[in-house]
Amino acid sequence: MIFFGRWTQITSIMELTKTKISELTVRFAGDSGDGMQLVGKKFSDALASTGIDLITFPDFPSEIRAPEGTLYGVSAYQLRLGSKDISTHGDEIDLLVAMNASSLKVNLPNLKKGGIIIANLDGFDKRNLKLAEYEQSPIDTDELADFKVIALDMVGEARAKLKEHGFPPKTLKKSKNFLALGIVYWLIDLNMSSTVNWLEKKFRKNEEALKANTSVLQLGWEYAEQQNIVETQFEVGNKHFEPGNYRNIAGNQAVAIGLVAASRKAELPLFLGSYPITPATEILQYISSYKKYGVKHLQAEDEIAGITSAIGASYGGYLSVTTTSGPGLSLKTEALGLAVMTELPLIVVDVMRAGPSTGMPTKPEQSDLNQALFGRHGEAPMPVIAASSPSDCFDMTIEAARLALKYMTPVLLLTDGYIGQSTEPWKIPSPAELPSLVKNLEVDKENFQPYMRDPETLVRPWVFPGMKGLEHRIGGLEKQDGSGKVSYDAANHQKMTDIRQRKIQGIQNDIPDATVTGPESGELLIVGWGSTKGAITTAMDRLTEEGYDVAHLHLKHMNPFPKNLGNVLANYRNILLPEMNTGQLKMVLQAQYLRDIIGFNKVQGQPFKASEIENKVKEILVGEEVMS
Amino acid sequence: MSTIIDQFTQMDTNGGSQLTAKDFKPDNDVRWCLGCGAYSVLYPVQKFMPDLGVPKEKIAFVSGIGCSGRFPYYMETYGFHGIHGRPIAIASGLKVSRPDLSVWVVTGDGDNMSIGGNHFIHGCRRNVDLNVLMFNNEIYSLTKGQYSPTSKQGQVTKTSPLGVLETPFNPVHMAIASGAPFVARGYDKDRFHIQYLIERAARHKGFSFVELLTNCLIFNDEAFDDFTKKDVRDDNTVNLEHGKPLVFGKEHDKGIILDGFKLKAVTLGDEYSINDLLVHDETDSTLAYILAGMDDDPELPHPVGVFLALDKKPYDERVTDQIAYAKEVQGEGTLEELLLGDDHWEVN
Numbered sequence: 001m002i003f004f005g006r007w008t009q010i011t012s013i014m015e016l017t018k019t020k021i022s023e024l025t026v027r028f029a030g031d032s033g034d035g036m037q038l039v040g041k042k043f044s045d046a047l048a049s050t051g052i053d054l055i056t057f058p059d060f061p062s063e064i065r066a067p068e069g070t071l072y073g074v075s076a077y078q079l080r081l082g083s084k085d086i087s088t089h090g091d092e093i094d095l096l097v098a099m100n101a102s103s104l105k106v107n108l109p110n111l112k113k114g115g116i117i118i119a120n121l122d123g124f125d126k127r128n129l130k131l132a133e134y135e136q137s138p139i140d141t142d143e144l145a146d147f148k149v150i151a152l153d154m155v156g157e158a159r160a161k162l163k164e165h166g167f168p169p170k171t172l173k174k175s176k177n178f179l180a181l182g183i184v185y186w187l188i189d190l191n192m193s194s195t196v197n198w199l200e201k202k203f204r205k206n207e208e209a210l211k212a213n214t215s216v217l218q219l220g221w222e223y224a225e226q227q228n229i230v231e232t233q234f235e236v237g238n239k240h241f242e243p244g245n246y247r248n249i250a251g252n253q254a255v256a257i258g259l260v261a262a263s264r265k266a267e268l269p270l271f272l273g274s275y276p277i278t279p280a281t282e283i284l285q286y287i288s289s290y291k292k293y294g295v296k297h298l299q300a301e302d303e304i305a306g307i308t309s310a311i312g313a314s315y316g317g318y319l320s321v322t323t324t325s326g327p328g329l330s331l332k333t334e335a336l337g338l339a340v341m342t343e344l345p346l347i348v349v350d351v352m353r354a355g356p357s358t359g360m361p362t363k364p365e366q367s368d369l370n371q372a373l374f375g376r377h378g379e380a381p382m383p384v385i386a387a388s389s390p391s392d393c394f395d396m397t398i399e400a401a402r403l404a405l406k407y408m409t410p411v412l413l414l415t416d417g418y419i420g421q422s423t424e425p426w427k428i429p430s431p432a433e434l435p436s437l438v439k440n441l442e443v444d445k446e447n448f449q450p451y452m453r454d455p456e457t458l459v460r461p462w463v464f465p466g467m468k469g470l471e472h473r474i475g476g477l478e479k480q481d482g483s484g485k486v487s488y489d490a491a492n493h494q495k496m497t498d499i500r501q502r503k504i505q506g507i508q509n510d511i512p513d514a515t516v517t518g519p520e521s522g523e524l525l526i527v528g529w530g531s532t533k534g535a536i537t538t539a540m541d542r543l544t545e546e547g548y549d550v551a552h553l554h555l556k557h558m559n560p561f562p563k564n565l566g567n568v569l570a571n572y573r574n575i576l577l578p579e580m581n582t583g584q585l586k587m588v589l590q591a592q593y594l595r596d597i598i599g600f601n602k603v604q605g606q607p608f609k610a611s612e613i614e615n616k617v618k619e620i621l622v623g624e625e626v627m628s
Numbered sequence: 629m630s631t632i633i634d635q636f637t638q639m640d641t642n643g644g645s646q647l648t649a650k651d652f653k654p655d656n657d658v659r660w661c662l663g664c665g666a667y668s669v670l671y672p673v674q675k676f677m678p679d680l681g682v683p684k685e686k687i688a689f690v691s692g693i694g695c696s697g698r699f700p701y702y703m704e705t706y707g708f709h710g711i712h713g714r715p716i717a718i719a720s721g722l723k724v725s726r727p728d729l730s731v732w733v734v735t736g737d738g739d740n741m742s743i744g745g746n747h748f749i750h751g752c753r754r755n756v757d758l759n760v761l762m763f764n765n766e767i768y769s770l771t772k773g774q775y776s777p778t779s780k781q782g783q784v785t786k787t788s789p790l791g792v793l794e795t796p797f798n799p800v801h802m803a804i805a806s807g808a809p810f811v812a813r814g815y816d817k818d819r820f821h822i823q824y825l826i827e828r829a830a831r832h833k834g835f836s837f838v839e840l841l842t843n844c845l846i847f848n849d850e851a852f853d854d855f856t857k858k859d860v861r862d863d864n865t866v867n868l869e870h871g872k873p874l875v876f877g878k879e880h881d882k883g884i885i886l887d888g889f890k891l892k893a894v895t896l897g898d899e900y901s902i903n904d905l906l907v908h909d910e911t912d913s914t915l916a917y918i919l920a921g922m923d924d925d926p927e928l929p930h931p932v933g934v935f936l937a938l939d940k941k942p943y944d945e946r947v948t949d950q951i952a953y954a955k956e957v958q959g960e961g962t963l964e965e966l967l968l969g970d971d972h973w974e975v976n
Contacts, residue, residue: 049973194971247972257966264963267632271725291954293961296947298724301750305717308710312690312721315708316729317633320721338711428972431963441636465706465722465729466637468685473654473700475691475709485656486701 018189018235023082025090026184028177029107030099030123032066032075035177040077041423043181046194047081048248048425051238054081055534056423057089057607062278062362069123069131074103081188083237087389087534089422091609095187097180099123099154101132113146116230118183120176121153150229154179157223158216175216182220188234192217242427249426251393251419252279255323255349256286258397260293263319265398266405266437271318272297273309275328278361279417280351283323303331307348311335314344315474317464319401323349325417326368327358333376336410338476340380340500343451343460345404345411347397352416354605363605364417366530367581372412373559373588379497381504383407384559386414388533391426393419396556398434406438407507408459414558416580418607419531443470450474450484458503505560514562518544518551521571523621527597529555529585531607532578538610543617550617558585566593574620576600578613633726637685647678654704665816665842666695666763669734670702672823673761677705680830682730689732690719692739694770695844696763699734713744716751716760720943723756727944730830733760738768741777741797752806755835757942761826762839764799767848785847800920800935803837804913809938810836811916813931816843817856821867821932828934834942855930868919868933873905876929884928891918893928910937 026043028036037058044056056079066073080090092112098104100123111117124137138144139151154176185192196214203210223229249257263270274284274297287297296313300306307322314320324332329350339346352368354360372384383403387396393415400413443461444452450472451460463470472484480487481495516525517540528536533554543550553568555561569575569589577586578600586599600616602608652674660666677687687705691697693712700707710718715733723731740748740762751758767785768774774787778799782791803811810832814822822840829836841852855864866876866884874884881896883905894900909915916936922928955961 045971049971051975241975243975245968245972245974247969260966261963269633269725271721273721290961290966291951292958293963293966294951294955296724296951298721300717301746304714305720305747305750308714308717309721309724311710312708312718312723313725314721315688315718316722316726317636318725320725334711335714342708428967428969431967441632464633464637465688465726466633466686468637468683471685471704471706473703473707473709475700475707476711477709 017232019232020235020237021082022084022237023080023086023090024094024188024234024236025078025080025092025112026095026097027076027078027093027107027110028097028180029074029076029103030097030120030177031068031103032061032063032073033068034075034099035174036075036077036097036099039177039181040079042195042198043184044079044423045198045248046185046190046192047079048246049194050191051241052081052083052236053086053239053241053425054079055086055089057418058421060362062360069100069102069128071102071106071132074106076103076107081236083239085239086424087537088607088610089534091611095184097184099177099180101128101134101137104138105132105134111147114148116148116150116187117144118180119149119151120155120180121151122155122176148230150183152223158219162212162215162219175213178213178217179220179223182217182222183224183229184220185217186221186224186233187230188236192221241425245428246425247428248423249390249394250282250421250423251387251390251415252282252351252421253286254390254393254426255397255413255415256283256290258394259287259319259321259347259401260290260295261394261431261434262398262401262437263295264431265434266319266401266439268317268319268405268439270295271310271313271320272323273300273306273313273320274298274323275300275303275306277303277325277328279353279364279420280323280325280328280349282420283349283351303328304335307332307335307346308338310346311339311342311344314339314346315342315464317462317466319345319347319405321347321349323351325351325353325361326355326371329368329371329375333371336382337376337378337380339410340376340382341476341479342474343408345408345462347400347404347411347413349397349400349413349415351420352414354603360605362417364531364607365580365603365605366414366416366532367584367603368414369529369558369581369584369588372414379501381501381559382410382412383504383507383557384412384414385557386530386555387419388528388530388554388556390419390422390424394426398437399556402435402437403507405440406459406510407457407503408440408462409504414530416531445469449482451479451482453499457506458499508560508563511557511560511562513564514553514555514568516551516553516568519549520551522551523549523572524551524574524576524617525569525572526550526552526613526617527555527569527575527577527585527589528552529558529579532580535608535610535613536578539613539617542610542614548617548621555585561592569593569595574598576617576620578602578608578616580608637728647684649674649678652677652684652704654702656701658702659698660695661846663845664695665765665840665844666699668816668819669761669763669822669840669842670699672819672826674703676823676826676830679827680730686728687730687732688719688722689734690715690722691734692736692744694736694739694763694768695765696734696736696739697770713739713742714747715739716744716747716758719758720751720754720756723758724944724947727757727948731758733758735760735762737762737764737766737776737778737799741799741802745777749802749806751835752803752808752837754943755807755809755940756944757834758836759826759829760835760837761829762799762837763842764839765842765844765848766796766851767844769844769847773847798920798923799839801917803839804917804920804936808837809834809936809940810934811936812837812934813839813841815841815852815856815932817858817861825934828937832937834940864929865932866922866929868908868931868935870908870910870934870937873902873907875902875905884922886918889918891922891925891928910934913938
């Protein structure tokens, strides 16, 4: 089965030194059809399972198979790995795999001086150079003088070595991504067995494909080893992980698993009504594969049917969900108002992407916050929460379910394309560790009225069809307080509007206080929300190390805010708010707490780099020192 | 279905059989205009409910926006008054999650054919077990008199003062073409017939669509009078009955024949006998489509009755079956197994 026979213990032929490193950023880049996402994922699985921490960032174009060799068709998978806590996918690239000229060109600006390029010469032929708008191959000029270049004709090498085994050339071309992966494995001296195991599983019915891929992977390792491509291999130590079970998880998968977990903990069946949309589609795909868990899903004819079918299922007593991205959320807004009016539990997940309109579907942004908070006609308050990392998507999904069921309200959970598709190692909780979720199913049958309320939480009971003797009608028309009958009475509308507002505002009493990392008062507080957490955390580490007086507050609850938020904000001279929009949270915080906030806004379809935040903080703090 | 729903919704062994129409009338007033065609649907529905054999807590009426949208308030069952155009989508979520319920949709020509058109065609194709009653008055009434997608070309309304320029939808055509397994039509001036159609729709498993021509006496009065008024209806309508020849006319002296793909009205006598007439077959969707086209030919009567009744397994049953299949083949999934996934690792 195994071609070359040596998988685990390979000793170097040449005298090799090893350089210990604590972190490294690797980027696989090539054509959309080059399989960069796949090798990136396999590499990250191998890293994680050996105890190395990492964050990944798949960065691909919207085109499924963009024309080969083009600059806009470059698909990349970046990851930062290390022996310490890794919280971003890395600012600058240490090791770049470039399968063609275009993928070199677009990624070169981010390559660290002295970084390594593994270039596939096959992708630097005349045609590819022209498509990449190179006059001459950069490999032959001094353009790459600052970098260490390992250039090889991957297809040619593979063909020469494996010819005797009679593989058709087509198979080889397809497997060249595994040759590149083999080289990368050797560079950090990482055990390839997890990838081999995966290949064996995947191709258990196709021996030829299995042989081709494992051989080519092994060839990459051997090539690197025999050609003595670098003076030194990297050695990455293991991070200290707390004991427990771990897996690599992407945010969208974490949402899907979180939904099932929430339904089990709430002892309610789960219903998902959803319409495919980038970058949220994976949630629908995962849920549709969970049939054996008893989950029901309906792939709706449009976004509106997605949410309204979920409202129907919620009316029927299910934990109900709809998942979408920005344009879909726009279409769902009218139905969100219906869920507010009927006071039914509903989870809406918005995996945000760059807008407006179709915008940049595969690129992340945090620009739906205003829509989430205010994007409904009439006074239609609802809780809005945000996840800050791939694994936090799991926790926040459970939180969304908790709030929806306990407060009989739709809840909007914001994630984005970055954390939705990035992965990180996740310490898997046991089912018993997860919170059980409160439902409002107990009802005083004698005195039942559809809009009777708990005096404290103002929550109405959840009574669904099938409950005998409690037949009633609800809907989008204004309700008479208590009876729930249609009412156009002036004073009643005022009262009901106030109740709906107070009910949501009251959730403040049921969410944790805002806590800061770093000093409790001082020069500068960085306020973040959502996926910026990794970049802020990394920047904070560096700034604190350099002695800057900086603290970090990361908001999870966007409506209502934690009760102590105003007091926390008052403790710092400066507040910096990096967000991937033009200042949406900044506007809300300024309006609510009357504090000046320095916005730091990036709308480039790319997450913040830690260095950008670091520099911004220095600019504020050093700039002040100069002035005083 | 989950135990928690079972726990809160105990089965009633009476099956609702001891109830009467009165039990389905809530204590609030009906607020449709006096003489509205909608009453001709409400009363037969209330009357039929005890015969449905389902306890009333297991019945849900879902509506959209428009005059028809008020329907759930007039039924002493569970009711959900949704938003414009979406009742089929809401009801689909309800029925898929709760196949134990009898779920009814009440909608209108604006709600269902215009803003909710997408849900309608996909509802027909998806075949969730819903009973869809569509009030068609060929006008937007609740917004006080604008033309609808079923208004006639040339019709003068508040938004077409010089006449409607568009071609109307034929709802029966649309339902058949979109794959609805049960399609029927009735009109307000014949309540007995409506009650028959409602019963047929209720007994049919799957998506049942009933178009109900309901006169709006305020904004589009007499819209259907040319064929539904008592003195003209026998000559201007033909009742479709499965396995029976298409006979019409006050004296039962006229009939429909199929000439190629074209329908022709003939007089029975020397030239044509009853044996020459087209015999209705509810299981033939091509025939059903051709019959619905009679509306467009001024020489032909308007068809009413059950156009199509196909036996197709409803979507909600397929969902239940697929879950059972997955559990059987893959084993019942535990939360622990889902959390751990396929490739987890342990740190000691």
